[in-house]
Amino acid sequence: MAEEHCIVMENISKSYAGVEALDNVGIDILKGEVHCLIGENGSGKSTLIKIIAGVITPSRGACITIHGKNYSKLTPVDSMRQGIQIIYQDLSLFPNMTVAENIAINQLLESGKQTISKRLIHEIASNALKTICIDLKLETLVGDLPIAKQQIVAISRAVACGESLIIMDEPTSSLGKKDIDCLFRIIRTLKSNGISILFVGHKLNEIFEIADRVTVLKDGKSLGTHDIHELTYQKVIELMTGKALAISNYERDYPSAEPLLEVRNLSKRFQFKDINFTLYPGEIIGVTGLVGSGRTEMVSSLFGLNPADSGKILVNGKLTPIRSVRDALRAGICYVPEDRLSQGLFMNHSIKNNIIITIFHDLLNRLGLLESGKVKQTSSLWVKDLAIRTPSIELPVKQLSGGNQQRVVIAKWLARNPRILILDGPTIGVDVGAKEEIHKTIRALAGNGLGIIFVSDEAFEVVQHSHRIIIMKEGQVVEIVDSKDVLETDLLEKID
Amino acid sequence: MKAKHRIKFDSSQNELNQSVAYFSLFVLVFALMAILQPRRFLSGINIQQLAFQIPEFGIFSIGMMIVMISGGIDLSIITTATLSGIISSIVLLFLSHRGTMDLGALLKGIMADDTIRSGLHATMPTGISMIGIIVLTIFVALAVGFLCGLLNGFLVAKVKIPPILATLGTMRLYEGIALVITKGAPLTGFPDEFIFLGSGEILGIPVPMIIFILAILAVATLLAKTPLGRGIYAVGENPLAAQYSGLDNSKILMKTYAITGVLAGLAALIMMARVDSIKVGYGNSFLLQSVLVVILGGVSTVGGTGNIIGVVFSVLILRVISSGFNIMGFSNYMRNVIWGSLLIIVAIVISSGFRFIKKTKHIDEVISR
Numbered sequence: 001m002a003e004e005h006c007i008v009m010e011n012i013s014k015s016y017a018g019v020e021a022l023d024n025v026g027i028d029i030l031k032g033e034v035h036c037l038i039g040e041n042g043s044g045k046s047t048l049i050k051i052i053a054g055v056i057t058p059s060r061g062a063c064i065t066i067h068g069k070n071y072s073k074l075t076p077v078d079s080m081r082q083g084i085q086i087i088y089q090d091l092s093l094f095p096n097m098t099v100a101e102n103i104a105i106n107q108l109l110e111s112g113k114q115t116i117s118k119r120l121i122h123e124i125a126s127n128a129l130k131t132i133c134i135d136l137k138l139e140t141l142v143g144d145l146p147i148a149k150q151q152i153v154a155i156s157r158a159v160a161c162g163e164s165l166i167i168m169d170e171p172t173s174s175l176g177k178k179d180i181d182c183l184f185r186i187i188r189t190l191k192s193n194g195i196s197i198l199f200v201g202h203k204l205n206e207i208f209e210i211a212d213r214v215t216v217l218k219d220g221k222s223l224g225t226h227d228i229h230e231l232t233y234q235k236v237i238e239l240m241t242g243k244a245l246a247i248s249n250y251e252r253d254y255p256s257a258e259p260l261l262e263v264r265n266l267s268k269r270f271q272f273k274d275i276n277f278t279l280y281p282g283e284i285i286g287v288t289g290l291v292g293s294g295r296t297e298m299v300s301s302l303f304g305l306n307p308a309d310s311g312k313i314l315v316n317g318k319l320t321p322i323r324s325v326r327d328a329l330r331a332g333i334c335y336v337p338e339d340r341l342s343q344g345l346f347m348n349h350s351i352k353n354n355i356i357i358t359i360f361h362d363l364l365n366r367l368g369l370l371e372s373g374k375v376k377q378t379s380s381l382w383v384k385d386l387a388i389r390t391p392s393i394e395l396p397v398k399q400l401s402g403g404n405q406q407r408v409v410i411a412k413w414l415a416r417n418p419r420i421l422i423l424d425g426p427t428i429g430v431d432v433g434a435k436e437e438i439h440k441t442i443r444a445l446a447g448n449g450l451g452i453i454f455v456s457d458e459a460f461e462v463v464q465h466s467h468r469i470i471i472m473k474e475g476q477v478v479e480i481v482d483s484k485d486v487l488e489t490d491l492l493e494k495i496d
Numbered sequence: 497m498k499a500k501h502r503i504k505f506d507s508s509q510n511e512l513n514q515s516v517a518y519f520s521l522f523v524l525v526f527a528l529m530a531i532l533q534p535r536r537f538l539s540g541i542n543i544q545q546l547a548f549q550i551p552e553f554g555i556f557s558i559g560m561m562i563v564m565i566s567g568g569i570d571l572s573i574i575t576t577a578t579l580s581g582i583i584s585s586i587v588l589l590f591l592s593h594r595g596t597m598d599l600g601a602l603l604k605g606i607m608a609d610d611t612i613r614s615g616l617h618a619t620m621p622t623g624i625s626m627i628g629i630i631v632l633t634i635f636v637a638l639a640v641g642f643l644c645g646l647l648n649g650f651l652v653a654k655v656k657i658p659p660i661l662a663t664l665g666t667m668r669l670y671e672g673i674a675l676v677i678t679k680g681a682p683l684t685g686f687p688d689e690f691i692f693l694g695s696g697e698i699l700g701i702p703v704p705m706i707i708f709i710l711a712i713l714a715v716a717t718l719l720a721k722t723p724l725g726r727g728i729y730a731v732g733e734n735p736l737a738a739q740y741s742g743l744d745n746s747k748i749l750m751k752t753y754a755i756t757g758v759l760a761g762l763a764a765l766i767m768m769a770r771v772d773s774i775k776v777g778y779g780n781s782f783l784l785q786s787v788l789v790v791i792l793g794g795v796s797t798v799g800g801t802g803n804i805i806g807v808v809f810s811v812l813i814l815r816v817i818s819s820g821f822n823i824m825g826f827s828n829y830m831r832n833v834i835w836g837s838l839l840i841i842v843a844i845v846i847s848s849g850f851r852f853i854k855k856t857k858h859i860d861e862v863i864s865r
Contacts, residue, residue, distance in 0.1 A: 305740070329742045333607045346733040348801050357730055357741045360723035369721040412741065 006031045006165050006196040007052070007066045007084075013059040014047055021047045022058070025222045027215050029165065034187060035225075036207045038218035040240055040433045041309065043199050048217070049167050052198075053086050067164070082166035087171060091154040095143030100125035102142050103156045103188070128160035132186040146292065147339075148179045155186065167198040172206055174313035178290060184210050204233055204461065216240060240433065257281050258317060260451040261333075261420055263302070266311030271297040272475040275311070279420065279451040284442065286466030286483065287455045294475035295455050296338055299422050302453070303335035309402045315420070332419035334358075336409050336426055338455075344409040347398040351390060352379040354397050354408050359415045382411035385440060403434025410441065421445060424455045439465050480484040514794060515546025523559035525813050529820035533536060538825045544702070546819055548695065548770060551708035552763050553782055557793075558715050559759035560786040563806045565719070566752045567732035567799025568659030568810045572644065572667035573760050574783045579670040580640035581764035581774040585683040588633040592626070592687045624783045626689045638761040642669055643758020646833065649750035684773035702764045711762060716804045718755070728752050733800025789814055792842055 014021045022044045029035045039045050045467055050056040051064075052075035058064075064071045066082045093102050104124040108116055125138050128296045133201065134152055135389040136145075142153055152169060172180050187197050187210055201207055207214060207228075214231060216223040216239045223239050261279040266272070271293040279285055288297045300306045304324045313320050315331045322328050328335070337343035346354055356363060356375055363378065365371040379393050386407040390400060397408055413421060423442065427435045444464060446452050456462050462469055463483050471478045529537045534541060556573055561569045570576075651662035676756065697705040719725035727748040730738040739745055768774045792810040795802025817838075821831050 070797070268571065325739065325742045326744070335740065337740050342734070343736050345738055346730055346800065348796070349733055353729070357726065357738075360726065364723070369717065370723070370726070457568065 004030055005065070007064070009052070009065075010063045011061045012048065012051060012064075013062070014044075014051065014056060015059065019111055022051075023220045025217065025220070027222065027225065029196050029198060030213075031164075031196055032191050033212040034191055034197045034199055034210050036211040036214045037198055037200045037217065038207060038214060038230075038236065038240060043218040043240075045217055047085060047220075049169060049198070049200060052079065052084060052167060079391040083162070084167065085158040085161055085163040085165070086167040087151075087158055087169060088156045089169045091150055093142050093154055094158075096141065098139050098141055099145070099153055100138035102153050103128050103160050106157060106161050123158070124160050124219050128156040130157060131159050131189065132182075133189075134186075136183060147177050148292075150190075152179070152182075153176060155183070159190070160184075163195060165196045166200065167200070169200045171199070172201065172203060173406050180206065181389055203458065204236055208233070208238070259314075260316060261302075262312075262314040262317075264312040264314070266298070266301065266308045266313065268297065268301060268306070268308045270475075271306070272301075272308075272472075275477055277452065277470055277477070277480060279453055281419075281449045282446050283468070284446045284452040284454055284466040287453060287472060288457060288459060288462045288463035288469060289472035289478075290457070292424070293472040295472045296424055297475075298472070299424055299453060300335070300337075301419075302328065303422060304332055305335070329358075329416070332417075333422065334413035334416060334418040334420070335422045336406075336413060336424060338424040340406055340409050340430070344412075345397050345405060348396050350394045351383060351388065351397055351400070351408055352376065352393040355379040355382050355412050355415055360410050378415065380413075382415055386411050386414075387437065391453040401434070403430045403438065406430055406434075406438060407441070412437075414445070418450065420451045420453070422453045422455070425457070426454070427456065427458070428460060507742055514803075515805045515809075518793075518806050518813075520741050522809050522813050522816070525816050525820075529816055529823075533820065533823050537820060542819060542823065543569035546815060547702045549819075550811060551702075551704035551816050552766050552779065553785065553789075553815065554708050554808065555711055555759050555763040555766070556779070556782050557712065557786040557789045557807055557811050558804060559763070561790045561793065561795055561802065561804065562715065562719070562728065562759075563659070563752055563756050564787075564795050564797075565732045565802055566728045566749060567735070568749070568752070569663065569787065570645075570648060570753065570756050571660065571663040571783065572648060573663075573671055573756060573786065574779050575667050575670040575674065575776075576641055576644040576757050576760040577767065577779060578774070578776055579644060579674045580637045580761040581768050581778075582677055582683060582776075583640050583675045584633045584637035584761075584765070585686070585768060586677070586772050587636045587685060588629065588690060589683060591629045591632070592690075595766040626687060629687075630690050630693075634765060637765050640760050641757040641759070641761025641764070642754050643757070645754040645762070646750060648757065649688055649753030652753060653746035653749035660679050671776060678776065680776055682773045682775035686768065686772055691769050691772055692768050694771070700846070704770065707762065707766060711759065712804060712808055715759075719804060724748065729800060732796075732798075783815065788839060789841075 006029045008026075010026045012022055012025045012027075023047060025044065027035075027048070037045055037048065047056060051058050051062075051074070054076040060072075062072060064074060064424070066084070069082075071078065094105070097105070100121045102108075104121040107124055108121070122138055129136055132152070132155060134156070135151065136149065136156075142150055145153070155166075155168075155171070157293070171183060175183060184206075187199070190197060199207070199210060208231075211228045213225055213227055214236070215225045216236070218240060257280060259278045260281045260283075263275055263277050266275040267320045275298055277285065287295050287299060297306055301308045302322065304322045304327050307323045313322055315333070320331045322331065322333070341347065346357070352375060355380055356370075359378070360370065363370050363374045365374075376393065383390065383393055388400070388404050388407045388411065390404065397405055400408065410423075410426070426442070427438055430438060439461065442452060442454065454462070454466055466483050469481050469483055471481065507562060556577070559573055560570060648659075648663055648666055651666070652659045653659045655662075657665075693703055693707070698706060717725075719728065727738070727743050730741070731745050731748050731752075735745055738748075763779075764774070767778060771778075789810045790802070790807055791797060792814070793802065793804075793807030795807065821834065826834065
């Protein structure tokens with residue numbers, strides 16, 4: 001048994017403040033397999049991988065066997081020495097260092113050398129990049145790279161360490177299709193070299209493409225490990241959410257009112273060119289394209305963050321130049337940014353203070369001071385409306401799960417009562433169940449007459465949840481298609 | 497202790513807990529000093545001295561706190577006070593004709609032309625009442641502080657110089673201007689009515705203490721209850737998210753530094769009135785101490801969090817300890833050793849506190865179920 005297992009974990013339990021985060025979970029990873037770990041937010045996935053990393057100590061009685069060696073608990077050093085490397089979602093890179101330095105750093109530190117030669121660094125880095133068949137300029141600062149490339153650097157770093165188990169925490173959440181294909185190629189290469197991969201994910205199509213076996217966690221309990229061939233989409237979703245999920249395309253009444261937003265010949269040098277589209281009240285327009293297709297640049301120009309050089313924007317038929325965020329807000333345009341952690345939230349501040357940030361002027365009393373009654377009432381209302389799960393509106397948002405954090409960002413904008421809501425990747429890093437709820441929210445908002453621009457790189461969800469789809473490529477609109485007339489697979493082809 | 501696990505989830509509860517902790521620490525330190533030196537520490541004179549010393553330092557500290565919450569720092573806070581003190585002193589001495597130093601000679605340094613000087617004298621209103629003069633002096637001090645702060649804010653928010661660099665520059669600039677005006681000489685001989693601001697008492701409470709308490713209330717209200725205050729927290733916590741939320745970051749920062757400047761001007765008035773003189777170099781030791789107190793008071797070193805209660809109690813704690821050292825007769829050298837050790841202990845507590853917070857972070861996984 002021990003021969004073919006890379007790691008076996010049994011009786012893993014962990015509780016915080018009396019609540020069980022993991023309850024007697026077991027998982028075994030074979031040598032050279034791609035093992036997927038899936039589950040909703042709060043199901044205990046992160047706790048489990050942190051235990052493998054040795055960052056968190058499991059409760060008593062845990063039994064961990066790595067390469068035949070027994071541990072009752074791991075330290076981070078044990079874990080690393082045993083060849084376990086984790087690529088966290090935040091990548092843990094050094095933005096001020098070059099690609100080569102980032103890739104080589106672990107190995108250099110481990111080697112204990114007192115001096116460092118640039119040649120050695122470059123050698124380590126270029127070897128690692130070669131293994132995963134990607135070409136990156138070694139001297140670029142990592143902070144200057146787009147997030148997709150940064151991820152590749154993080155993966156290369158793990159590869160450079162020559163690991164036996166690489167754990168990837170939602171590695172595809174910020175990658176375009178090409179990059180994902182490349183990642184999967186890398187994973188297959190690693191697998192054929194006998195390296196095991198624990199792939200923590202939530203995009204089902206990817207799991208079905210790459211996994212050998214799947215372990216499903218729900219509410220801190222394991223629902224068993226299944227061979228991928230035994231599973232179907234429906235089965236996995238049912239396991240994860242505990243309920244049968246009906247997937248249906250968005251039925252719509254075609255909006256017939258006056259156009260809410262008209263974009264004409266919108267252009268910005270080096271970013272996007274001649275963008276034309278019209279958004280009607282109650283309509284959801286999906287915008288999709290690869291990373292670097294100009295979709296984020298385009299939508300952020302509508303919010304005044306990245307004003308366009310030329311072209312016209314009409315709101316309710318009136319010419320509305322948008323040069324700043326204030327212009328956009330005045331026109332009733334709100335924006336849920338792509339990176340909610342750095343652009344959308346004040347992590348250490350309470351849910352309440354995050355929500356009211358956009359609506360101070362509505363909450364003032366006669367003296368011009370914020371009225372705590374109104375503040376509480378308004379924020380509680382939105383917490384309830386968007387079903388944000390929290391024991392208190394005073395809880396810092398950093399303690400919420402990804403899906404709940406995203407709803408706080410949405411709440412902050414809905415509080416302003418906008419007419420047009422731009423959502424840039426609203427379901428990135430959010431699990432199936434929470435995703436479904438965000439989709440429901442978006443549909444309900446459109447039902448109330450809002451115009452919604454919904455940017456996503458998941459073709460599946462764009463097709464499911466929008467009326468029309470703008471496909472962008474290299475800064476231009478390739479095509480605007482009706483979601484009724486398009487299949488997910490067609491869309492993927494058009495994007496590439 | 498029983499309810500500990502619940503409290504961790506709730507930031508308002510946390511704030512309350514924190515305040516209780518600071519208060520207890522204050523009582524502890526106070527009691528310790530009282531036990532060690534009961535006669536001298538608890539003597540009326542010492543307590544009164546404390547009550548007169550705390551306000552200047554306290555006002556500097558809450559000024560420093562505001563900029564630090566916004567994610568910056570104001571190294572020019574003391575020289576802002578010096579400059580506003582000196583300019584307002586000149587106004588005060590000029591109008592009250594009571595300068596013990598030769599104002600004519602002083603002004604000769606600045607204005608070469610005699611006719612301007614005499615012209616100034618001629619146009620000077622003679623019938624202003626003392627109240628009017630003092631109100632004008634206060635106004636000038638606060639206005640100079642405001643302008644100094646505004647320049648800091650402009651450099652930080654518009655020119656986008658890192659706050660530590662910008663205010664390091666203006667620190668020297670304001671000090672330089674003050675030196676050009678006075679050549680380093682002290683200004684003294686203020687009218688008694690003005691001295692009242694620094695050493696008077698109302699109903700047995702020292703006037704500076706009253707001013708300090710009013711300043712605390714005003715700043716607490718500003719931070720907790722106004723859009724600007726919430727904006728300061730937001731910009732300090734995450735400037736990008738603030739921008740994406742439609743806040744005008746640079747306007748908020750300009751106002752932040754201007755308010756700190758005004759507080760420096762206020763501290764200058766108390767300082768002038770307490771010792772009946774103002775001079776370049778007064779209060780210099782407050783600069784780093786105020787940064788220390790703000791950090792002690794629980795303001796994040798990168799901005800965004802912290803509240804005034806913690807800072808005010810830290811001011812009290814630090815002053816009580818300092819006064820205790822005085823009484824116990826530690827030498828200046830020994831005092832440095834003790835301060836340094838204390839700072840390191842605090843740093844250890846703060847960083848282990850952070851480690852503790854990191855551990856509790858994972859609770860989200862449990863909660864979100």
